[in-house]
Every structure is written in structure tokens, then in C-alpha cells.
Amino acid sequence: xSGKSDGGAGTSIWGAFALMLMLVLFGGxxxxxxxxxxxxxxxxxxxxxxxxxxxEAIRSSITTAESATRGYALLNxxxxxxxxxxxxxxxxxxxxxxxxxxxxxxxxxxxxKKLRPLISHxxxxxxxxxxxxxxxxxxxxxxxxxxxxxxxxxxxxLNRMEDEENTLLSGRQAANTQxxxxxxxxxxxxxxxxxxxxxxxxxxxRRVLKIQLRAxxxxxxxxxxxxxxxxxxxxxxxSTNDDLESFAAAVSHDLQAPLRHIDSIASMLKEDIQSxxxxxxxxxxxxxxxxxxxxxxxxxxxxxxxxxxxxxxHPAPIDMSALTAESWQDVEDRAGxxxxxxxxxxxxxxxxxxxxxxxxxxxxxxxxxxxxxKMESAQIEFGAAERDNVTTYFVKDNGVGxxxxxxxxxxxxxxxxxxxxxxxxxxxxxxxxxxxxxRHGGRIWAESEPGKGAIFYFTLHPSVSSSERxxxxxxxxxxxx
Numbered sequence: 001x002s003g004k005s006d007g008g009a010g011t012s013i014w015g016a017f018a019l020m021l022m023l024v025l026f027g028g029x030x031x032x033x034x035x036x037x038x039x040x041x042x043x044x045x046x047x048x049x050x051x052x053x054x055x056e057a058i059r060s061s062i063t064t065a066e067s068a069t070r071g072y073a074l075l076n077x078x079x080x081x082x083x084x085x086x087x088x089x090x091x092x093x094x095x096x097x098x099x100x101x102x103x104x105x106x107x108x109x110x111x112x113k114k115l116r117p118l119i120s121h122x123x124x125x126x127x128x129x130x131x132x133x134x135x136x137x138x139x140x141x142x143x144x145x146x147x148x149x150x151x152x153x154x155x156x157x158l159n160r161m162e163d164e165e166n167t168l169l170s171g172r173q174a175a176n177t178q179x180x181x182x183x184x185x186x187x188x189x190x191x192x193x194x195x196x197x198x199x200x201x202x203x204x205x206r207r208v209l210k211i212q213l214r215a216x217x218x219x220x221x222x223x224x225x226x227x228x229x230x231x232x233x234x235x236x237x238x239s240t241n242d243d244l245e246s247f248a249a250a251v252s253h254d255l256q257a258p259l260r261h262i263d264s265i266a267s268m269l270k271e272d273i274q275s276x277x278x279x280x281x282x283x284x285x286x287x288x289x290x291x292x293x294x295x296x297x298x299x300x301x302x303x304x305x306x307x308x309x310x311x312x313x314h315p316a317p318i319d320m321s322a323l324t325a326e327s328w329q330d331v332e333d334r335a336g337x338x339x340x341x342x343x344x345x346x347x348x349x350x351x352x353x354x355x356x357x358x359x360x361x362x363x364x365x366x367x368x369x370x371x372x373x374k375m376e377s378a379q380i381e382f383g384a385a386e387r388d389n390v391t392t393y394f395v396k397d398n399g400v401g402x403x404x405x406x407x408x409x410x411x412x413x414x415x416x417x418x419x420x421x422x423x424x425x426x427x428x429x430x431x432x433x434x435x436x437x438x439r440h441g442g443r444i445w446a447e448s449e450p451g452k453g454a455i456f457y458f459t460l461h462p463s464v465s466s467s468e469r470x471x472x473x474x475x476x477x478x479x480x481x
Contacts, residue, residue, distance in 0.1 A: 023196075028258045031190050034183040035265045041176040042272050047101065048169040051108075052162060054098045059158050061087045061094060062119060066151070069126045076137050081130060088123050095119065098161075107164055115157045122150045183269060190262055191288075263292045313353045313439055320348040320357075320393065324382045327361040331369060340369055345383030348393070352440055352460045360436045363429040364395040364456055371454070372399035390459055398453040407446050433458070 065087035072080035095116055102108035125147045216233060270277070270285045277285070321344050328342050342365075350357070365380065372378035381396040402410075411434040433456075437444040441461035448454035 025258075028190065028262075030186045031183075031262065031265055034179065034186045035268065038176070038179040038183045038272065039268070041172060041179045044172045045169065045176050048165050048172060051098065051101045051165050052169075054094055054101065055158055055162050055165070058091060058094045058098065058115075058119070059155070061090045062122065062151075062154060065091070065123065065126055069129055072130055073133055076133070084126065084130065088127075091119055091123070102161075105164070108161060111157055111161045111164075115154065115161075118150055118154050118157065122147065122154060125150070180269075180273065183265075187262065187265060187269070190258070263289065266292070313356065315351050316354055318350045318352055318354055318357060320350045320384070321346050321382075323354070323358060324348075324361055324365070327358060328365055331362060331365045334366075340372060340378040340380060343379065343381045343383075345381075348382075348384045350391070350393070350460055356436045356439070357460075360433050360458070361395075363433050367429055367456075368395055368397035368399065368454075370399075371401075372397045375399060387457075392457050392459055394455055394457045396453065396455045401448040401450045401452050401454050402446075403450055404448060407448070410446055411444065 065084050068080045068084040068087065071077065072084070095112070099109075099112045102112060125145065266285065266288050270282075274282075324342075324344050328344075332340070361382075365382075368380045369378075372380060375398060377398075379398050382394070383396075384391055384393045386392070411430045413428055413431040434444050437458045437460070442459035444456065444458040446454055446456045
């Protein structure tokens with residue numbers, strides 16, 4: 001593959017990546033703006049409901065005060081005086097609350113200014129009536145009392161204020177509906193952009209890998225210069241793989257932030273309109289959140305896959321039994337399951353990179369737990385045995401198993417033998433396992449039958465040279481994709 005083609009492919013990839021990133025950021029900005037508008041319109045609607053509620057509370061309190069006065073006149077029971085005083089105090093607080101809520105509306109300010117002396121006058125009349133009844137319990141009717149006229153004015157003022165708020169409410173609800181429609185359209189547009197970005201990334205990666213494959217096939221025709229070509233192509237392949245791993249890590253990292261933002265917006269949207277959702281719409285929101293979490297898991301696994309291909313392997317003595325116990329604790333906690341039994345063979349040792357082996361065990365144990373989770377008596381086992389004079393480690397479960405015909409496909413990225421409805425997953429966990437084992441110069445394979453569980457075996461040879469491990473890892477990466 002010529003330097004010119006390498007440069008052209010690299011330029012096209014980074015140019016496409018820059019364009020995708022700009023689309024994602026632009027979509028995020030639109031989502032944020034629409035979400036902010038929706039929240040503001042919701043606040044205005046809730047503000048109007050609060051004003052109407054306070055007006056109803058004023059109407060109720062003044063009615064209660066009047067009823068308490070009549071009750072005292074009829075029954076001469078002091079509890080009605082207490083009821084009157086409670087209502088009178090409540091009216092003061094309610095008027096202050098309405099004044100605070102409507103301070104930005106000049107018409108309502110005038111109405112509150114008119115309402116306050118009317119209510120004060122009404123309470124004075126009622127209090128005067130109670131005082132007269134205390135002096136002379138015999139009830140009397142004053143035909144000249146201004147009480148009914150003042151009450152009529154109070155009700156008329158309250159009605160005007162409620163009409164004003166209802167008019168505002170109608171306009172605000174219409175604006176809220178428009179903002180919701182725009183936010184929903186922007187949300188789905190953001191999802192489409194994310195999906196298109198991922199698809200474009202995969203297509204670009206596939207294109208580059210095809211270029212590499214053609215270069216490797218061309219090498220076979222140059223037997224006379226084989227040693228020089230092998231050295232040249234190995235160097236080119238390592239450089240290109242390093243670039244691809246860095247590229248995948250950068251893409252994975254930069255896609256997570258917009259996903260978290262989309263998830264947050266979806267959560268806020270659902271909370272704001274929960275009462276308006278029908279069961280189908282509520283289910284769709286749940287589906288959106290699940291798909292966001294699934295996409296985030298795929299990105300996390302892609303990032304983990306890229307990390308296992310970078311850096312040197314640092315072998316050290318490992319207590320595999322203890323490391324398995326630690327890994328199982330974390331896997332079990334994340335899964336929220338405590339009814340699956342793990343048997344660990346004691347004293348199992350290895351020489352390997354501890355950090356990479358921990359990732360390997362996490363994925364194998366999580367895989368065993370997932371596919372054993374539907375068994376009534378689930379059991380998982382870890383141990384090691386000598387096979388052909390090589391220490392072979394294994395993770396065994398009694399789960400659903402798989403058709404051995406497809407055993408060779410298990411370790412390919414995004415290849416799954418069970419649907420998402422049966423068992424969730426990204427299809428990258430076992431690919432990560434193979435990457436780690438290959439980097440240690442070992443091999444990994446699986447044996448199973450449907451309904452009879454599965455056993456995953458792996459070997460480790462950390463003494464393999466760094467260049468051999470890197471070449472093996474690069475070859476595996478090219479074949480899988």
C-alpha cells in the first residue's frame with residue numbers, strides 16, 4: 001500500500017470524523033436549546049396553576065370565615081371563633097402569596113391592590129358581628145350591613161383574576177405543546193445522527209481494513225523480496241493499528257458525552273410530561289432509555305477493546321484463585337444477583353499481566369453469570385488443569401449453552417448466538433477476552449452443547465516476545481473485521 005494511499009485514507013477518515021463530531025455537537029446544542037425552552041414553558045404553566053390555586057384558596061378561606069361567623073351565631077360554640085381566626089390569618093398569607101406570584105402582571109397587581117382592602121373590610125364586619133354576639137348571643141339581622149355587597153365585589157374581583165390567568169394559561173399551554181413537539185423532533189434527530197455516525201465509522205474502518213488486506217495479499221506475489229516485504233508490512237500494519245486504536249478510543253470517548261446528555265434530556269422530558277403520557281408513550285420512553293444504555297455499553301466495550309491492544313504486557317506472578325474471587329464479587333454486585341454459586345479451585349497460579357487478566361476474568365465470569373441466570377440451580381466453576389503439558393485455565397457454567405457448530409464465531413466482535421430479548425449484551429466481551437489471551441501468546445476456545453452449559457478454556461504464555469504478541473494481535477484484529 002503506497003504512502004499516497006495511506007495519506008489519502010487517513011485524511012478521509014479524520015475529515016469524516018471531524019464532520020461527524022460537528023454533527024453530534026450541533027445536535028446536542030439544538031437538544032439543549034429546545035430542552036431549555038420546554039422547561040421554561042412548563043414553569044410558566046405551573047406558575048399559572050399556582051396563581052389559580054391561590055385564588056381558589058382565598059375564595060375558600062373567606063367563605064370559611066363567613067360560615068364560621070354564621071355557625072357561631074346559630075350555635076354559640078367557641079370553636080367557630082377559632083375557625084374564623086384561622087381563616088383570617090390564612091387570608092393574609094394567601095394574599096401575600098398571590099401578590100408575589102402576580103407581581104410581573106400589571107393588571108393583576110391592580111386587582112390585588114383592590115382585593116386586599118375589600119377582604120380586610122369583610123373580615124372587620126365579620127369580627128364586629130362576632131363581638132356583638134359575644135355581648136348579646138341573640139342573633140340579629142342587619143338589613144343595612146355592607147357585608148353582602150363587599151362579598152359580591154370580592155367574588156367579582158376573584159373572577160376577573162381567574163379569567164386573566166385562564167387566558168394566560170391557554171396561551172402558555174399552546175406554547176408548551178409547540179416546545180414539546182420541537183424538543184421531541186430534536187431528540188429523535190439526535191438519535192438518528194448518533195446512529196448514522198456509528199454506521200459511518202464502521203464503514204470507514206472496514207474500508208481501511210480492506211486496504212490493509214489487499215496489501216497483505218499483494219505481498220504473497222513477491223517471494224524474492226519476502227523478508228524485506230514482511231518487515232515493511234509488519235511495520236505499516238502496527239502503525240495503522242495504533243492509529244485505528246487511538247481513533248476508536250477517541251470516537252468512543254467523544255460519543256459518550258452526547259449520549260449522557262440525550263439520556264438526561266429524555267429523563268427530564270418524561271418527568272415534565274409524565275401525567276400526559278399514555279401507556280404506549282411511556283413504554284417508548286423506556287425503550288429510548290434502554291437503547292441509550294445499550295449504545296453506551298457498546299461504546300464502553302469498544303473503548304476497553306482498544307485499550308487491550310495498546311501498551312506492553314507486564315507479566316507478574318498472579319494468584320488466579322484470589323483474583324477470580326475479587327472479580328466475582330464485582331461481577332455479582334453489578335448484576336445484582338446473589339443466588340449463583342461459584343466454586344474456585346484453590347492455589348491456581350499464573351504469570352501474566354494482572355490488569356489484563358482481571359479484565360479477562362471479569363468478562364468470562366459475567367458471561368457465565370448471564371447465561372446461567374435463568375437456571376434454577378446455577379453453578380459456575382473456575383480452575384486449571386494440565387492439557388498436553390500446558391496449564392489450561394477454565395470457566396465452566398451450567399447455563400443455556402450453545403450450538404458447537406458456531407463455536408468459532410464466539411470471539412468475533414458484535415457476533416452473538418442469542419438475541420437481545422433472551423440475553424442483553426454488546427457482543428464485544430469475548431472479543432476482548434481473545435485480544436487479551438492472544439497478547440499473552442495463548443489461545444482461547446469454548447466447548448458446549450445446547451442446554452448443557454459451556455466451558456471456556458484459555459492458556460497464557462507471557463514469555464512470547466512483545467513484537468510477536470503485537471503482530472498476532474494485529475492479525476487477529478484484521479481477520480475479525
